[in-house]
Amino acid sequence: MKLAINGGEKLRTKPFPAYNTIGKEEEEAVLRVLRSGKLSTYLGAWHEDFYGGVEVKAFEQEWAAYFGVKHAISVNSATSGLICAVGAAGIEEGDEVIVSPYTMSASAVAPLFYGGIPVFADVEKDTYCLDPKSVEKNITQKTKAIIVVDIFGQPYDVEAINAIAKEHNLIVIEDAAQAPGAMYKERYAGTLGDIGVYSLNYHKHIHAGEGGVIVTNDDVLANKLQLIRNHAESVIANKGFDSPKDLINMVGFNFRMTEMECAVAREQLKKLPDLVLQRQNNVAYINEALKSIPCLRTTLQREHVKHAFYVHPLEFDAVKAGVSRDVFIKAVKAELPRTLMRDDSDVLIGCGYVKPIYLQPIFAHKMAFGSKGYPFNLSTVAYQEGDCPVCESLHFERLFTHELMRPGMSKEDMDDVVKAFIKVWENREELA
Numbered sequence: 001m002k003l004a005i006n007g008g009e010k011l012r013t014k015p016f017p018a019y020n021t022i023g024k025e026e027e028e029a030v031l032r033v034l035r036s037g038k039l040s041t042y043l044g045a046w047h048e049d050f051y052g053g054v055e056v057k058a059f060e061q062e063w064a065a066y067f068g069v070k071h072a073i074s075v076n077s078a079t080s081g082l083i084c085a086v087g088a089a090g091i092e093e094g095d096e097v098i099v100s101p102y103t104m105s106a107s108a109v110a111p112l113f114y115g116g117i118p119v120f121a122d123v124e125k126d127t128y129c130l131d132p133k134s135v136e137k138n139i140t141q142k143t144k145a146i147i148v149v150d151i152f153g154q155p156y157d158v159e160a161i162n163a164i165a166k167e168h169n170l171i172v173i174e175d176a177a178q179a180p181g182a183m184y185k186e187r188y189a190g191t192l193g194d195i196g197v198y199s200l201n202y203h204k205h206i207h208a209g210e211g212g213v214i215v216t217n218d219d220v221l222a223n224k225l226q227l228i229r230n231h232a233e234s235v236i237a238n239k240g241f242d243s244p245k246d247l248i249n250m251v252g253f254n255f256r257m258t259e260m261e262c263a264v265a266r267e268q269l270k271k272l273p274d275l276v277l278q279r280q281n282n283v284a285y286i287n288e289a290l291k292s293i294p295c296l297r298t299t300l301q302r303e304h305v306k307h308a309f310y311v312h313p314l315e316f317d318a319v320k321a322g323v324s325r326d327v328f329i330k331a332v333k334a335e336l337p338r339t340l341m342r343d344d345s346d347v348l349i350g351c352g353y354v355k356p357i358y359l360q361p362i363f364a365h366k367m368a369f370g371s372k373g374y375p376f377n378l379s380t381v382a383y384q385e386g387d388c389p390v391c392e393s394l395h396f397e398r399l400f401t402h403e404l405m406r407p408g409m410s411k412e413d414m415d416d417v418v419k420a421f422i423k424v425w426e427n428r429e430e431l432a
């Protein structure tokens with residue numbers, strides 16, 4: 001059978017359905033707020049509404065209860081949440097923060113806003129989360145925190161990394177943007193470190209258009225996070241903060257979520273358990289069907305972990321296939337239709353993830369704020385090819401991910417995805 005990439009017939013042309021979790025419930029929630037006329041009642045001054053309005057407060061309480069954590073603090077994005085977390089952790093000029101190179105850029109660059117220096121540790125070859133051994137190797141006298149990422153929906157190595165953090169007195173910030181609903185033993189991802197951050201942007205499991213949530217069980221950190229979210233400098237006096245030490249990083253932002261966004265997020269949270277379960281079931285279905293293809297390997301799920309599958313990661317063996325990952329995946333994509341998410345959306349399969357972050361321009365040139373290279377000019381840390389060999393080999397050769405397992409995909413839709421892989425595998429000599 002001639003492959004579509006060589007001019008043959010496509011296996012399927014009918015587009016895949018969009019991932020859309022918004023329904024009547026969200027519509028009514030938005031109308032409720034709209035009709036009240038109170039789209040946000042936050043005040044950036046000392047007042048009961050310094051902590052937001054009714055929807056903000058209800059959403060935070062519901063989030064904290066769901067995830068079993070003392071404080072949930074809503075913000076306008078996970079990026080903002082990460083910045084708050086780094087500030088509350090007390091990161092200052094020249095402090096080193098160990099970060100993952102294989103993540104969305106915000107989790108690695110957040111330290112820069114406080115003059116902190118991101119130091120990249122390598123990832124584990126089969127879970128893609130930070131490798132505890134590499135973390136340990138990168139600790140210096142200047143290390144203050146570790147930003148772990150539950151990448152693709154799999155929680156980080158909680159036991160090992162938390163033990164390292166304890167031994168060296170480091171704060172663990174957990175970027176759980178891709179893992180709401182994932183678990184390690186009986187605890188939810190996001191609550192496994194000292195501070196956790198979730199995202200509510202359009203691409204995540206649940207969303208409010210934009211938005212984010214920070215969680216912690218620590219009262220002191222919670223207080224600082226709330227202050228940084230909302231003009232800290234204007235209310236610290238009312239908080240009884242007056243010693244210089246209390247004022248560290250207490251210059252605030254406006255990172256507030258609106259009432260409509262929180263009303264939508266409240267409805268979305270109710271849908272989370274089912275959405276995560278559907279992802280797990282869909283991934284299990286596709287994994288089982290792909291077993292017959294020798295050049296594909298499903299990724300490891302750590303023991304005691306419930307994976308939330310933001311995307312479905314798989315590994316490609318070019319030796320078994322006789323062609324490279326990029327050539328093979330390009331041929332699979334040629335067999336399949338786009339997804340109805342946005343007008344120009346491609347087939348939702350990608351080779352690698354984001355390019356290892358230390359290879360991106362701001363690190364390669366050590367230029368972030370101003371023209372003098374601040375804050376990199378405070379440090380001798382270097383960024384170059386070869387820094388994280390596991391991450392590089394995953395990205396450039398072995399790993400691919402797809403999103404054709406999101407709720408909304410029927411069994412027939414997923415069968416077509418699998419058939420495309422099988423068709424390309426069976427006709428791979430056409431690619432040589």
Ligand SMILES: *Cc1c(COP(=O)(O)O)cnc(C)c1O
Binds near residue numbers: 076080106107198200
């Ligand atoms: C999406 C994402 C973010 C950023 O989320 P925003 O809410 O868009 O700021 C941060 N980290 C990871 C791992 C993400 O996937």
